[in-house]
Amino acid sequence: MSDYNFAYLDEQTKRMIRRALLKAIAVPGYQVPFASREMPMPYGWGTGGVQVTASTLVPEDVLKVIDQGADDTTNAVSIRRFFEVTAGVETTTEVPVATLIQTRHRVPETPLTEGQIIVYQVPIPEPLRFLEPRETETRKMHSLGEYGLMHVKLYEDIARHGEIATTYAYPARVSSGYVMDPSPIPKFDNPKLDHSPAIQLFGAGREQRIYALPPWTSVQSLDFEDHPFDPSRADGECALCGSKDSYLDEVITDDAGGRMFICSDTDYCARRSEGAA
Amino acid sequence: MNPILEVSGITRRYGDRIGCADISFDLYPGEVMGIVGESGSGKSTLLNCLAGELIPDAGRILFDSRAEGVCDLLDLSEMQRRVLSRIELAFVHQNPRDGLRMGVSAGGNVGERLMGVGQRHYGNIREQALSWLERVEIPADRIDDRPSQFSGGMQQRLQIARNLVTSPRLVFMDEPTGGLDVSVQARLLDLLRGLVREMGLSAIVVTHDLAVVRLLADRILVMKSGQVVESGLTDQVLDDPHHPYTQLLVASVLQA
Numbered sequence: 256m257s258d259y260n261f262a263y264l265d266e267q268t269k270r271m272i273r274r275a276l277l278k279a280i281a282v283p284g285y286q287v288p289f290a291s292r293e294m295p296m297p298y299g300w301g302t303g304g305v306q307v308t309a310s311t312l313v314p315e316d317v318l319k320v321i322d323q324g325a326d327d328t329t330n331a332v333s334i335r336r337f338f339e340v341t342a343g344v345e346t347t348t349e350v351p352v353a354t355l356i357q358t359r360h361r362v363p364e365t366p367l368t369e370g371q372i373i374v375y376q377v378p379i380p381e382p383l384r385f386l387e388p389r390e391t392e393t394r395k396m397h398s399l400g401e402y403g404l405m406h407v408k409l410y411e412d413i414a415r416h417g418e419i420a421t422t423y424a425y426p427a428r429v430s431s432g433y434v435m436d437p438s439p440i441p442k443f444d445n446p447k448l449d450h451s452p453a454i455q456l457f458g459a460g461r462e463q464r465i466y467a468l469p470p471w472t473s474v475q476s477l478d479f480e481d482h483p484f485d486p487s488r489a490d491g492e493c494a495l496c497g498s499k500d501s502y503l504d505e506v507i508t509d510d511a512g513g514r515m516f517i518c519s520d521t522d523y524c525a526r527r528s529e530g531a532a
Numbered sequence: 533m534n535p536i537l538e539v540s541g542i543t544r545r546y547g548d549r550i551g552c553a554d555i556s557f558d559l560y561p562g563e564v565m566g567i568v569g570e571s572g573s574g575k576s577t578l579l580n581c582l583a584g585e586l587i588p589d590a591g592r593i594l595f596d597s598r599a600e601g602v603c604d605l606l607d608l609s610e611m612q613r614r615v616l617s618r619i620e621l622a623f624v625h626q627n628p629r630d631g632l633r634m635g636v637s638a639g640g641n642v643g644e645r646l647m648g649v650g651q652r653h654y655g656n657i658r659e660q661a662l663s664w665l666e667r668v669e670i671p672a673d674r675i676d677d678r679p680s681q682f683s684g685g686m687q688q689r690l691q692i693a694r695n696l697v698t699s700p701r702l703v704f705m706d707e708p709t710g711g712l713d714v715s716v717q718a719r720l721l722d723l724l725r726g727l728v729r730e731m732g733l734s735a736i737v738v739t740h741d742l743a744v745v746r747l748l749a750d751r752i753l754v755m756k757s758g759q760v761v762e763s764g765l766t767d768q769v770l771d772d773p774h775h776p777y778t779q780l781l782v783a784s785v786l787q788a
């Protein structure tokens with residue numbers, strides 16, 4: 256046992272965050288303000304996600320932490336370790352075993368199931384920020400459903416690049432009417448948010464905002480009739496497991512510029528390789 | 533014919549100071565009303581009250597809207613008000629920076645209102661933007677440039693295109709030719725006059741330039757110290773001013 260309260264945060268803070276989470280689930284896609292606490296890690300390292308995880312975690316949980324799809328990157332390892340020490344929960348790399356998954360930049364390839372919770376780390380929760388820096392104004396735009404500006408951004412993309420060039424943090428409209436930033440996941444992952452059986456929670460630490468999607472919520476990526484949303488990824492297959500459907504990372508293999516593509520989702524890739532073996 | 537706008541008793545104070553007091557007038561469809569007066573006479577205060585940018589302390593503003601019929605703009609919820617502002621009303625600012633998105637291309641600026649009312653076909657939006665750029669004499673090949681790369685006159689013409697693209701019923705303009713060179717002003721005025729006629733727009737134009745009123749406005753209100761001191765048909769008021777203040781205004785222009 257450690258000297259920390261379970262999962263580091265004191266119970267009062269957790270209650271405050273849980274209230275924000277309940278409100279967020281009740282109004283899907285709406286950004287609920289919360290009083291973000293100092294965490295023993297710098298902003299930009301997932302303090303929002305960590306606080307949401309800490310407030311949601313129970314001793315029976317099995318936790319998985321991923322960063323860019325991998326369980327073994329520094330950020331993922333240190334957050335996992337943080338909860339092993341402060342909460343003493345069991346951890347895993349396997350999606351089907353996990354009950355709570357904290358993630359940065361990816362949604363697992365393995366479909367989530369009912370009863371699971373996924374927590375996204377969010378740097379900038381406001382999808383309108385790029386076009387309208389005034390918070391008073393963006394809040395009004397959300398409450399009035401004035402999202403023409405979001406399409407202006409997509410229009411600018413097509414005008415400049417011939418296609419919608421937004422590939423990460425691709426904005427989506429939730430069934431409630433709110434437009435949300437799905438966090439900096441690749442647009443390839445956007446369809447996984449739609450009608451997911453899992454509870455999806457989004458935590459932005461520096462910006463002090465929480466938003467959420469209850470299970471089975473409709474999440475539609477914004478687009479134009481003549482430029483429909485296209486989640487496709489570059490052609491290629493994983494050099495390790497041979498997957499043609501997963502999101503791939505490009506890896507430089509030698510100084511001569513040799514490179515290969517491998518699954519960004521390490522758990523998916525490993526279990527496919529094992530299954531094939 | 534019913535008025536498109538019936539303004540009665542509009543009053544707005546700034547603390548003890550009077551911005552405008554007890555202003556009433558009717559505006560008919562297709563009519564352009566000029567508001568003139570010296571600096572500080574309350575022109576912008578009145579215009580901003582009418583356009584919903586300022587809340588008056590007293591008064592009524594009945595607007596004959598396409599969607600809702602006659603309604604008091606001051607009784608609408610903010611939601612209704614903003615919807616109306618996107619579709620039936622438009623506001624051309626003196627400084628194009630206040631009315632344009634400087635970080636968005638010319639095409640995006642013109643297209644915004646279309647997307648705001650739910651248009652979702654890129655090709656159609658772009659076509660309408662192109663046709664509007666042509667109408668305001670901005671070369672088609674500038675459609676993807678940002679307004680920051682435009683001259684002051686072009687910026688102002690872009691702001692006009694951006695506002696008129698959804699065919700509003702009523703346009704508010706505050707010194708639309710304000711910070712421009714005289715030759716550029718003349719061209720812009722010509723353009724505005726053409727558009728107002730073609731589209732049958734109703735408009736309220738604030739200016740302290742009597743030449744602008746003469747060219748654009750069917751009727752004028754002359755304001756002084758927050759009050760209307762004289763009103764009527766533009767030519768009548770300017771050719772035969774009754775109030776000493778209007779006489780002074782007209783005389784000072786003639787001398788200049």
Ligand SMILES: Nc1ncnc2c1ncn2[C@@H]1O[C@H](COP(=O)(O)OP(=O)(O)OP(=O)(O)O)[C@@H](O)[C@H]1O
Pocket residue numbers: 546549550551552569570571572573574575576577578740
């Ligand atoms: N925000 C404000 N706070 C206090 N007083 C104001 C404010 N805005 C305007 N006023 C005052 O209200 C009066 C009317 O001002 P307004 O800006 O409406 O005049 P205007 O006719 O538009 O002048 P200009 O031709 O210089 O633009 C002036 O006495 C002005 O000083």
Ligand SMILES: [Mg+2]
Pocket residue numbers: 575576577
């Ligand atoms: Mg003024």
